Amino acid sequence: MPTDKKTPWWQGATVYQIYPRSFRDSNGDGIGDLKGIEQKLDYVAALGVDAIWLSPVYPSPNRDFGYDVSDYCGIAPEMGTMADFDHLLKGAHDRGLKVIMDQVLSHSSDQHPWFQESLLSHNNPKSDWYVWADAREDGTPPNNWLAAFGGAAWSWHPLRRQYYFHKFLKSQPKLNFHNPDVVDACMDVLRFWLDKGVDGFRLDVANSYVHDPKLTDNPPVPMNERTFANWAHAPRLQRHIYDANTPENEWSMKRVRKVMDEYEDRLAFGEFSEEPSMFGLYAGGMERLHTGYTFDFLEDWSFKPEVFRKYYDELLMPLEHLWPCVTFSNHDIVRPVTRWGGGQGDDALAKLALTLLLTLKGTALMYQGEELGLPEVDLERKWIQDPVGDLYFPFGKGRDGCRTPMPWKSEAHEAGFTSGDPWLPIPDYHRVRAANVQETDGASVLVHAKHIISVRKRHPALARGEIKFVDAEGDRILAFRREGEGERLLCVFNLSREEAKYTLPHGAHAIDIATGEVARDGDALTLSPRSGAVFTI
Template sequence: MRRKTEQQTEWWKGAVIYQIYPRSFLDTSGNGTGDLRGIEQKLDYVADLGVDAIWISPFVASPMLDFGYDVSDYLAVDPLFGTLDDFSQLLEAAHERGIKVLMDQVLSHTSDRHPWFIESREGRDNEKADWYVWADATETGGPPNNWLAVFGGSSWQWEPRRGQYYLHNFLRQQPDLNYHCPEVQDAVLDVCRFWLDLGVDGFRLDVCAFYFHDAKLRDNPPNPVKQQGAHFMFNPYSLQAHKYDIGRPENLAFLERLRALTDEYEDRVLLGELNQEEGEQLHKSYTAKDRLHIAYGYWLLGAETPSAAAFRDTARALGHDDMEGWPCWAIDNHDFTRSQSRFGLQDNPEAGPVLTAAITLLRGAACIYQGAELSLPEAEVPYDQIADPYGREFYPAYRGRDGARTPMPWAKDDPNAGFSKARPWLPMTQPHRDLAVEKQDREPGSPLNRTRTFINWRREQPQLLRGSMDFLDLPEPLLGIKRTLDGRSIIAILNLSDDEAIHECDETVCGQALSGHGFFAPHRDGRLEIPAFGAWFGVVE
């Protein structure tokens, strides 16, 4: 076990983290589902990308009703993915390549098949009676308040064994733990200690603003701000202001306990997932001293256009100072429509590298979701093959998350694109085959090779990792970022459109041209000519 030393490296500042959805990365067992050995087999591919760490979505024991986010045993690897020895071997192999490993920890709720819940539901006087959130029915038999579940309907489910309702913020098979119970906090800290002792480099904390609930179970008020965008149109969940079921102030003290545990070990990191509501305030409080190291929200994950203003305004709102916390930027993950399609760029794979550049140039860490380096669009999954319970509940207004979770295409001409010898758990689509790794490997100007070039170049630029950040006052579609460290500034000007953009500037503003980053933009007589989805990089000493 690697214990804490006096000097912390703070590797997470400016880190690029590659998210792996293990079900869909590579299948080595021949059952149509990816596994831990598949991840290990592709570690050289990950290392070549130039990333600092991988975040592996849940692989512990689960009934898989929510694909691992319903945990039935925190300390066991699900046989679908392999064994604990497989994970230890993966961990060692990643560390040999200089890659950190973050584990997805789902601490807000468990599966209803977890032994803790099975004991808790049996009665009101057993040892775990208070480990989950239980409440009596109202006089008319209804639930205790108006709280709604993210996946639809009331967030309360009747349990006849106890004659009470239990709280579930997601599926009814995902009961919420009661963090007002000290024994629950101790138990989940012991879970984290187990994996830290095993050698993981930190945790991505699933919905970490959900840990505590209002002990008085007060009704949520109406949401005064109507959420925008298609993601919020189909679900009445957004009609409430989630004042009492999410983001409770008691969360902060528990995060400090979790951070204190993490700080007992060397160079470990906590990456939190924050919800949209009051996201800026949550970010600043959750990433304050002695809490989370970094956190991401849904600001860019939910954006429907790749506007310069979206990147610039969000970064300004979160703050640029160390005392305001460190953000983690993402435009893709397993819960959101892939950005290539969300931004209407499904026919423009050349846009992928500049979008990756945009999030990795901002102050903070960045998460890149598997397949983003290939510019994969959202996959079309027919209704009869939809596996996501969220999608099945709200179809056709919302098709769920499967389109972002389909298997990685490794080889274009293989029957299952090199992912598996068996039929994949979700379908492999032709647009993904056309963007397969094997094909892009052979094309110097492919999104994959351009992304590799840029990320590896970026990691050699201290200004882009830890430098201060300012924005240039530029019109759409240009995003201008200035990162400064030790008297040296790197200027980045990105064109987030499919038309050439012209910008007038001399070397005092745009700097002298840098090379090696994989982008090309001529600078002639004080005039920058930035191609569609192109970028300029200059240095000012």
């Protein structure tokens, strides 16, 4: 076990998430692949990020596009080969980039050999590797649990004459972490990739490994606490405290951490949804996951200062042992430029959001295209492939709109993503923001992103310092101090669509990290809509 007490590499790091299907296609089949990622490693390294996080590249029937794994220790044929992966890993390491893999250990595909054996009988060697339960006397499911993608979280299988639990699609049966053999097998999956030299894992739905073995009904969300988000999706009408988010889930996170500590300088961070109050039980300290993130920022549509302040002051402040992740965007969420601005793009907003992301305390997670200011793509019905979009279209279009291919060259066939037909379309309002256009434009979002990342690296207070929020008049200004390693900085952002004023402490000096129009008259600061600046104090 490592004994070096130096600051871990991931604290204050910037992690760039790659959605492999949509990053770069090297063979013209319209689907991004490992060789395509390798071809763009120089681009990623030039951003100044510290690591890449790869969404699943394992064999999968792709009903949930890789988040339904049929072989945890293989490479999907459409992604390439294990040799391609090894070459990509070396190429990343040669450029100083860490490689983090997505791990989906809460559930597998129903095509996984483990499940195919489990469903055969009640007494085969893997009969309880998944969560099986008898029907009620009238044939209905054993409890009221609802699947995150809609409908009951139970599906009947005639071979077993039982229901099996799936928190997501019926093709994603839940692994039974109450079985020690299952846990051991999953830990061996981690070791397989760690032995290859990967630097860590992002754990999908890490709050849902351990369910309540009594299958207790989930309670309803009280009527006076329900919001539009609850009513828009039936599963959100109940509190998920028995199908996931259990206190017992803590030990599964400890098992993961124990494996990580067998290796030098590795990282495990988790995705935690539904019950943020459990966050500190699963991550932080010497035994749990190193860090993780919740959906507080990802699901926010208001862009109000109180959202950010409340998260740090109320959720994170009591968790002294936890270094957080901060993220505004990923493969499951409407892109932030659209959530907070609407329309087909807003480069000023994109710059502001990136500046905020990289000045807040935490390990920053940046999703591909965020550095280009890409907005959400409004897709026609014929393009919808995500099961969530298929269920709710046109009232909700699912997650395909944030998963469209990266635009590399504005005038090239399919914006340089593929020589064939892409699996999702690339709209003109993405083409105009292609990487090649922005690389030569000093005022572009991409150039700004590189600059902010470099400034973050140069200022230890931004990378690793503590955060304390500062009161400001009205509801337009978000202000906070970052302090560490002998440096004190003040970050001031106007998140509103109107001009705002702020009084600086005497002697404050601006550093080169402003976005938007910020005017200063002595200690009086005038910030144009959606602008911000950072000062030494």
